[in-house]
Amino acid sequence: MPRTEHLVGTRALLLAAARDEFAAHGMGGARVGRIAEQAGVSKERIYGYFGSKEKLFAAVISEALTEHATLLGPPSADLAEYAGRIYDLHRRNPQLLRLMMWEALYYDGGLPNEQPRTARYRGMVATLSEALGSQSETESGSEPGSEPGSEPGSESDTEAASTLLALIGLAILPTAFPQITRLILGATADAPGGDDELRAHIVRLARRMVAPSSDALT
Numbered sequence: 001m002p003r004t005e006h007l008v009g010t011r012a013l014l015l016a017a018a019r020d021e022f023a024a025h026g027m028g029g030a031r032v033g034r035i036a037e038q039a040g041v042s043k044e045r046i047y048g049y050f051g052s053k054e055k056l057f058a059a060v061i062s063e064a065l066t067e068h069a070t071l072l073g074p075p076s077a078d079l080a081e082y083a084g085r086i087y088d089l090h091r092r093n094p095q096l097l098r099l100m101m102w103e104a105l106y107y108d109g110g111l112p113n114e115q116p117r118t119a120r121y122r123g124m125v126a127t128l129s130e131a132l133g134s135q136s137e138t139e140s141g142s143e144p145g146s147e148p149g150s151e152p153g154s155e156s157d158t159e160a161a162s163t164l165l166a167l168i169g170l171a172i173l174p175t176a177f178p179q180i181t182r183l184i185l186g187a188t189a190d191a192p193g194g195d196d197e198l199r200a201h202i203v204r205l206a207r208r209m210v211a212p213s214s215d216a217l218t
Contacts, residue, residue, distance in 0.1 A: 011049055013039040018060045023095045026102035027057050058112035061103055064096050069120060075128040079167065080207035086171035087199050097176050121164075129160035132210065166209060170202055 017038035021030045032053055036043045050056040072089050075082050090097055103111070111117065133156060174181045182189045185198070 010039075010041060010045065014041065014046060014049060014056070015060055015063055018056050019064065019095065019099070022057055022060055022102060023098040027054070027106040030057070032056075055112075057103075057106075061099055062113050064099055065117065065120075068093070068096050075124055075131060075164070077131055079128070079131060079163075079210045080203045083167045083171045083206035084199055084203040086168060087174070087202055090172050090175040091195065094175050097172060101176065125157060125161045125164055128164050129157050132156065132160055132163065163210060167206055170206060170209075174198060174202075 014035065017035045018030075020038065021035045025031070030053065032043050032046055035056075036046055039046075046053075046056060050059060068089065071093075072085060076085075178189075181198075185194070188194050188197070
């Protein structure tokens with residue numbers, strides 16, 4: 001195997017092992033020795049690739065978020081169904097939520113790679129703002145782009161950012177806090193078809209949330 005391919009393969013093995021370790025134990029509880037053992041390399045190799053356990057943690061988070069963004073895609077015209085897609089993705093990949101919750105507990109203030117992550121979310125907000133604007137224009141019968149506040153950084157962008165945050169929160173809470181889901185829903189949480197029913201309910205709530213105010217009251 002060429003040296004470059006070997007290096008890439010070793011790095012991928014380390015990231016996969018580290019993802020499992022960090023998801024299970026967080027930054028504080030994770031052990032470099034266990035990561036090395038699972039990846040089949042020495043501890044020194046980990047420090048040679050990443051420099052420190054904290055940098056390895058940051059690399060794991062970055063890779064997981066890139067994978068998440070690729071799988072989810074940008075907000076769609078059907079924003080309620082987008083909430084359903086977020087729900088589906090995290091139900092199938094609960095490890096990402098665990099990593100992000102550990103990240104929130106570990107870092108007090110700035111995050112590694114914060115600027116590109118902020119830019120990614122701003123792109124999502126811009127797409128969502130456009131979708132909300134198109135929806136509003138369709139309902140009102142106005143020409144596209146004629147509504148006030150349609151420029152970047154305007155009030156419509158602020159509304160879109162808050163809406164995105166609410167959609168994400170609505171979609172991920174059942175996976176992030178399964179104990180609360182069980183306490184509130186009881187036996188239906190684990191009943192056959194319960195997951196589908198919960199998803200459908202989330203989509204219905206999201207549809208009301210993004211609907212024009214006159215429709216939401218009907």
